[in-house]
Amino acid sequence: MADVTVNATLLGLLPAASFEKLHALKGLGVCIRCILRYAAISDHELYSLDTAVLNRTWDAFVAAHGGSAVPTGSAGVCTCCLDVFEGALGAAGRADLIAKSKDSGYATSTFMIAIQIPSATLIRQHALNHVVQITTVPIDLKEVLKWCLTPLLAAALNHAAYVATSDISIHLHFHHELSEQEAMQLPTIRDTIVQNKKRKLDIDAFGAVTRALQTALLHASNLPSTLTSPPTVAASPCTLTYTIERAPTYLAGRYLKFQRGLSQTPWVLEGERLGESSVEEAIGDIVLPHFQAKSYKFHTAGREDVDVRMLGNGRPFILELIDSKVASLASAAHYERIQAEVNLKNVDRVEIRQFQLTDKKGFTVLQAGADSKRKTYCCVVWVADKLTREHVARLNGISDLAVAQKTPVRVLHRRTLLTRSKVIHSAHVTVLNDHYMLLRLTTSAGTYVKEFIHGDLGRTLPNVSTLLGCDADILQLDVEDLLE
Known part of the structure; x- marks a missing residue:
């Protein structure tokens, strides 16, 4: 868009009646993008223009109305947004955001944006309104940022669509060193901090400052x-911290454990690692690179002791992948290949079945499995007396x-002492x-x-x-099946 076109657009959108107050704002050090907010201009393209182009356009607008071309205080940090706009939409800031998004490596079709700005911007906005006697509410700063950044970030993420809720979120955190200090100028905020000296409160919380301003303005005209x-x-x-991350990806399946002495999760006792591996690592370490995730968490429907095998149809599990670059694979065949890889690398140790993509709802099924299912066990038992038909009949x-x-002696160090009611549905000798x-x-x-066999004292x-x-x-003890 040429400068002449921009001049015509601004001249057409900025009403002459607003000139004096807008010009006064510029004289108080307010940046051109904030002035557009005060003028209630919703043309997204204008905010997205290069800062130098916007300033030249403003100078032309001022000249057309006979004002001073270089208002006092206009060259420093914006007294309203503390250069939030320049940090995100200036040439350097915009290039940095685009580069970071392109280099992030996420495969996605959608994204959402979360923006956090210093609460001082709100305080300063109210102060400027009071000085210049502006009664209209300027367009929300974060709203304008979203207008301008959405197309830029969408293009950088291979034309992903901006949506209200996505598993990919871009966080833009603008911080300024003066923000907490200025928030303390509000009586409500200051009193709250004084009354809660022992509690660590977020002085710069945008919501708290908004409520404090509303309270202050409700009880006073000034x-x-x-x-x-x-x-x-x-x-x-202000400084800008950019982060992009994906919500957890969930994979479900069932595992069988054939090797005694293999713990379900990494076994650490008093800071020392026991055992070379675990069921969790046998599965997770192989799955992780396929999704380019940072880490993983292993969730199961119950657990077996380290010396117990898990047989039958296996124990349900969910592998939670943290911040994965890839959220899903192209077809069921890809999951089958990963399943085969896990099984091939863990022959006679661990096997997985029914490996597939799931979501948070899978945890409901997982918990139901841990809480309500019957379980079948097979154990090798020694008895002191010679086994008789009566013994066999009694157990059968x-x-x-x-x-x-009661909570077994062997787990009392980590579980509450309780008496639990359980049922032995059937037995076969x-x-x-x-x-x-x-x-x-x-x-x-x-x-x-184990305790049902020997009685646990x-x-x-x-x-x-x-x-x-x-x-x-x-x-010896094996879990043979988890029954519905």
Whole structure:
């Protein structure tokens, strides 16, 4: 757009009746983009023009109305926005935002923008309104930023669409060193801080300052005397921190664990790593690079002990990928290939099934699995007395046996001492020899099976030992299935 065209646009949009007040604002050090906000100009292209072009256009507008071409105080940091506009829309700031967005590497079709600006901009805006006696509310600063930045960032992100809610969010945080100091000029803010000395409060919170200003203006026709009016020219502009990130990506599946001694998650005791790997790492370390994620979290429907195998159809899990560059893969075949890779690299250790993309709703299913499903176990049990038909019949006859379990001694260091009611739905014995048997149990979720066998010093009642009238202990345990 040529300068002449810009001149014509501004001359047509800026009403002559507004000239004196707008010119006064410029004289108080307000930047040209803020003046356009005060003039209620909604032409997005004007705000997006280069700063030098805008200033030349303003000079032409002033000349047409017989005003001074170089108003006092107009060359420094904007007394209204503290150069928020220049930081984002000036040539250097705009180029930096575009470069960072292009280099971010995110594959996305949509994005959203979150903008945080210093609360001092709001205080200064009210002070300027008071000095120049402007009654109209200028267009919201953040709204103008979104108008101008949306097409720039969309192009930088390979023409992604701006939407209100997206898994890709761009955060623009403008900060100024004077903002907290100026917020303390408001009586409500100052009193709140004094009354809450022991609490760490966000003095620069935009919402708190907005409410404080509303309170101050509601009870007085003038600005509080504690506010600096007109606002002074800041020595330095605000700084801008740019971040772009993706909301977590969720992958679901079921895992089987064939190797005893492999923990579900990394096992760290008193700061020392125990075990070379874990189920979590066997899966997550292979999946991570496919999605170019920063890290991952492993969530499961319950857990088995480190010395217990997980068999049957496997245990449901969700792998939460943190800030992944890729949110989803092109087809189901891609997930099948990752599944095959995990299984090939973990033969006789870990296997995954039904690997697929999911969302947060998957956690509801996961929790339901941990809380409400019946579970089938197979254990190798030793008994002190010689096994008899009566022993076998007694155990095979179990049907919905109510069991009271105090928190086991082995987990008391990390779990609350409680008595939990559990149910042994059924049992089936396969005798191995006089003192050993395979015992298959179907129990309610959360049953401590090891303790049901040996009794845990009488903390689980009844138990296999009390049912048979002799000592009993468990040698091996497998989770065979999680039942609906």
